[in-house]
Amino acid sequence: MKRIGVITSGGDAPGMNAAIRAVVREAIAHKLEVYGIHRGYKGLLDGEIGQIDRSFVSGIINKGGTVLRTGRCPETRTHEGMARVVEMLKRRGIEGLVIIGGDGSLAAGSKIAKAGIAVVCIPGSIDNDIYGTDETIGFDTALDTAVEAIDKIRDTADSHERVFVVEVMGREHGFLALAVGMAAGAEFTIVPEVKFNFEKICKELVRAHEVGKRSLIIVFAEGAGNARDFAERIEKCTGYETRLSSLGYIQRGGSPSGISRILAGQFGAHAIKLLLTGKKGRLVVKSRGVISDIAIADAMRGKKKLDASMLALAHRLAT
DSSP states (O other): OOEEEEEEOSSOOTTHHHHHHHHHHHHHHTTOEEEEETTHHHHHHTTOEEEEOGGGGTTOTTOOSOTTOOOOOGGGGSHHHHHHHHHHHHHTTOOEEEEEESHHHHHHHHHHHHTTOEEEEEEBOTTOOOTTOSOOBTHHHHHHHHHHHHHHHHHHHHHHTOEEEEEESOSSOOHHHHHHHHHHTOSEEEOTTSOOOHHHHHHHHHHHHHTTOOOEEEEEEGGGSOHHHHHHHHHHHHOSOEEEEEOGGGGTOSOOOHHHHHHHHHHHHHHHHHHHTTOOSEEEEEETTEEEEEEHHHHHHOOOOOOHHHHHHHHHHHO
């Protein structure tokens, strides 16, 4: 193998730049030519591909987002669109492709691998919802960002003796919400995977207020329902002034944490190792502290499960 490509696709996550940096520098150290694909698969189809060197990734380890930029590309969901993707890669002589992204990247990577191009995926997502890996690039940073925001919100909640419903990202899974709720000491964490008892929540909020709690925080994953309606129902049920604060895209931005940077470096280096040893169709993962890899097909078939016992523990510690 002489020429590889690197692409970021789907939603951005803090630490993607650190992963790009690791991929480029490790590849060049092993005499590979590296081509950066800009603006995700849309850029690939438009021919936005260029050779990159060590200077391209200089000074990016501390920056959020992705210097290659990213975006959604509906064409990759069609057979014709994926055929064009493969054709463009082969036309440029790209023999191996490192894809940094979330579950959508796995689906695209699987199709590209079946067409004969060596593909290695690196999990980059603040949702931490990819099967087979304990952690994804960006998760730790998003956790820190959300917890810092809630710490500040709690100051206002305490001053005004309010209930705050804090909405965090997580359309389908509550991994981020659970970690945020645990770390921020939230009274309740609402996630898509677990049905909540609204009346019980109201009763416990009232009890907590009666024993002297002046600030009450509920972390709400966006996929668990309508957070605004939930907040309004809480106010009507308890009689306590309730506010909604949606953290939104602030969770995706910012300088990556040290842990996100280290993980990105380890994932990037392992991806190049896989390509050099002829392995393809693999997802780089971290499991029980060890960097390894699994088949992309296995990652797509598997379903990462939320730790319900941790959810119960978070509630016990908060109340």
